[in-house]
Amino acid sequence: MxxxxxxxxxSEKYPKWHNKPFRLNIDELKKPELVIKDFFSAYSQQNIRVVLKEWCREALMAEECPEMNYYTLYxxxxxxxxxxxxxxWKRFNPFKKKKNKK
Incomplete structure (x- = not known):
């Protein structure tokens, strides 16, 4: 597909507002990097991969699998x-040397 x-x-299944961010508050909409920082401070890339792989495996094993290609989405x-x-990592790398502004 x-x-x-x-x-x-x-788009046929969901209302138009569903295509816009609705989980972010006003501050997060203004500064989405806050969400990124919080997310990657809480979860490692390895943890995320494990969970995504498990979700994909479960979806593919389900008897009723919707038309969306779960593996492509994964x-x-x-x-x-x-x-x-x-x-x-570019923005918040704790090991990055800070430039001195003079």
Missing amino acids: NSQRIRQLI ESVDKLIEAIYALY
Whole structure:
């Protein structure tokens, strides 16, 4: 199933507001990096991979599997988390030397 068909199925199933952030509060919408920092401070990339792999395995083993390709979603979410982690590490790396401003 192609991504356009998946988007169509999802948009038919959910209301329009569901396509916008609704878990973030006002401060988090203004500064999403706060959420990224909190997330990666609480969970390691390894922990996230283990959980995602387990979710994918459970979904694929389920007798009723919706049309969405869970494995493609799993890979996409894993890649997204890697990208966000790279951004997080660049910004909040505790081992990074701070530049002295004079």
